[in-house]
Amino acid sequence: MIKISKEALLVRSALLSKGLENPILKEYNDIKEKERELLIAKYIYKIMCVLNLDVKNDSLKQTPTRISKMYNNEIFSGLDYKNFPKITLIDNIIKSNDMILIRDIILISTCEHHFITIYGKATIAYIPKKKIIGLSKINRIVQFYSKRPQIQERLTKQILVVLQILLETKDVAIIVHMDHFCVKARGVCDVNSVTITSCLEGWFKTKKSVRDEFFLKNNM
Template identity: 50%
Template sequence: MSEEKKIEKIEKHFFHIMEILGLDMNDDSLRKTPKRVAKMFIREIFSGLDPKNTPNFSIFENKYKYNQMLIEKNITVYSTCEHHFLPIIGKAHVGYISNGKVAGLSKINRIVNFYAKRPQVQERLTIQIVQSLKKMLETKDVACIIEAKHLCVNSRGIRDTDSSTITTELIGAFKKDSEIRKEFLHHIGIS
């Protein structure tokens, strides 16, 4: 289905949801909300569902023979809980050890963003980031830790605004070598 057709269909359905909620759809403040929501869903917060938005990766030969871990920390995560369609907001910390290839630094952020831009659970998001980097960089040594607040916990149900969720996916040396794991945790501020 085309992007425009998806927007059109979501707009119609969201209009009905707003009507069911008892909102005055003739109010000039609300009249264009269904279209705004539909465009936001398709072009922004769920853009990771469209394979054409997969980031192009700039992969380079590791000419410098850098053989230590590379870490991109505090990557902003905006996602959506697939259980309640409420925001997940946090930070991802991603590291890898080169096996002959390195990525352009912004590409790590783009991978996090791509997988976050879909209805998600944090556990799956963490695994998807690691598996994507493992494949693209052809290395078995990748780590990702995400700490995030789930608005489904913070604003409804238990309404606990202080809690956050931490998920980890450590593979290769990050999982097997306690010194490498310790160094990664130290660098991202968890030790």
């Protein structure tokens, strides 16, 4: 049985205390994976029947199973903290205090209001103190919290807080640009608009020179 890591428990507790955790009923779902897939497939099948689709058609008959596996193993896998990425942190023995910035991190998530895709890019920066994190781990943290039904505002703050907790520093900044298909493909059907959210803490918020450097590098 896969256990929830101490890092996952730590960041989950921090998000709960700040009211930033997703509306998840339990720390983890105790329904066995195979049973969960069968239950999801069962209800997708019923929805398709209500929509008057021929569920015996060769093109459609495996759709409930495909959607179930997709929900469980891919696009909603971030609901289970057993899937939280393994985190690599190293002591900042070189005493680095220069900004570390990663641009164009891809986010693909799902709007929790309509269960339709939202996607975009993030820029994340931090100034090391005691710890430095493996660069790919930042991308994996972004992916983990993206693989949930989400709202962009919460997702932005979640990523920032998680990095603050793991890196033991307030000096973290994030800016997120996302396209929402709940806007593009339904309702107003505005295919051009982009939603931008940002969160800056520590020196990124209080020191103009640091903030200016962050936005300059983001726009290079």
